[in-house]
Amino acid sequence: MTVLAIDIGGTKFAAALVRPDGSMDRRTEVPVGPDPTATLASLVREVGPAEVTGVGIGSAGPVDVTAGRVSPVNIPAWRDFPLADTVGGLVPAVPVALAGDGQCMALGEWWRGGHGPASRALLGIVVSTGVGGGVVLDGEPYLGPTGNAGHIGHITVDRDGEPCPCGATGCLETIASGPSMVRWALANGWRAAAGHPDARALASDAARGIPVARLAFQRAADALATAILTAAALFDLDEVVVGGGVSGAGDTLLTPLRQAVAKQAGLGFLHRLTVTRTALERDAGLYGAAALVLPREVRPPAGR
Template identity: 80%
Template sequence: MTVLAIDIGGTKFAAAAVDPGGTLVRRVELPVGADPTATLTELLDEVGTAGLTGVGIGSAGPVDAPAGTVSPVNIPSWRDFPLVTTVGRLLPGLPVVLAGDAQCMALGEWWRGSHVPRSRALLGIVVSTGVGGGIVLDGVPYLGPTGNAGHIGHITVDRDGELCPCGALGCLETVASGPSMVRWALANGWAAPAGHPDAKALAADARRAVPVAQRAFQRTADALAAAVLTTAALFDIDDVVIGGGVAAAGETLLTPLRQAVAKQAGLGFLRRLTVSPTSLERDAGLYGAAALALTAAAPDLSRQKGPLG
């Protein structure tokens, strides 16, 4: 019962055939390119579709899971794009399931992550150009009515903060995303390397103990901790897994984040929370998309010794 997993990002598309044991049988990755729809077609042609029983898609959002449409912020030509219908036409006869990319990242970590011993409740966070999230409860991704549950990037962390592109004030994304961190650091005196004012350069300076760079990461850690603990208080979360480009800074982000969580946690059940980096790196979303497809093809698998059992 091999399924096709598709990971739609703002800069790259990836796909893989995945068996029930979680082995990526074939994996292909392509840059989005000038024509994303043509890239999607090429991707499916390259990975091959023989013997598949279903398709799972994790996409950058916003998504509208009931409608099967996506509007990735970094793909302007895809606004309310009928992704499920398009894939269904390219792969006739196969069921297609859609969720957000961060939700798939969380589900992939729950299923195949090496450091999470099958948590009852897991929060996955992608900290990159934006900030996204997904929640897994008892092995089932909690998607919500529209498919956007777990969107932690739009929890308010500063009521007097910046206006977010979503229209609200002080969202986590206005503090913790890579561009937001860089913008704040530059406004506070960071002398970025010529031609490289990005989060990677900011992390390098933080590791070199450049004060403003360290403050940028501390500010992000404090905001992330507030959002994480808010979510944990609502859902009684066991584990938090962090991925994405900014999270590639490793302990430069994770150490102050763990310290901020410990400092801000009040109730006892919040103090047991663990924070870890992704163990699946770029493939977490593919594993999660595969899990969606496997359970859609055989819903009782999550209650048996199947891919999620």
């Protein structure tokens, strides 16, 4: 049994063949390019052979899993785009399943990242160009009626904060996404010591002790902790796994985040919550997409 896993991000598409034992072949990653539909078709033809038994897709959102359509914020050409039907036309006669990229990241971590089955309730957070997320309950992704459950980036953490492109104000994404952190740091006097002033340069300067860069990460950590504890109070979470490009900062983000979670946690059951960094890096979403179409009984979770 082999499935085709596809990860649709705002700036890149990735695909791979995945088997129930977690082995992965033909992993390929490409920029979205000026014609995302053509890019998708080329990627599927390159990676997906005729013998796959299913296709799992994790996509940046919003998504509509019932209709199989997506409207990724960073892909303007795709608004209400029939992603599931398009892929189904490229790989006919097999089931196609769709979920949000944050949900697939969480499911991938639960399956192959060594978190299940010990974590009955796991929240995965993707901190990157935006902030996405997903919840896995007892080994199954909780998608919600439309497929958009787990959109933690749009929990309000500052009612007097900045307007968010989603239409709300003070969303987590306006503070903790990579571009938001950089924008705040630049407005408060940061100048990158070397290279382009992006999230990677900001993390480097924060690790070197540059005060404004460190403060940008502390500010993001405080906002993330508020959103995480809101989710933890709702879902009685065991564990939070943080992935995405900004998580590459490692302890520069994780240390203040864990401290903020410990400081803000009130109710006793919140104190057991653990916060870890992704074990699977950029493959988490692909594993989660594969798990959408691999029956649970044939994909035992990896141990810690």
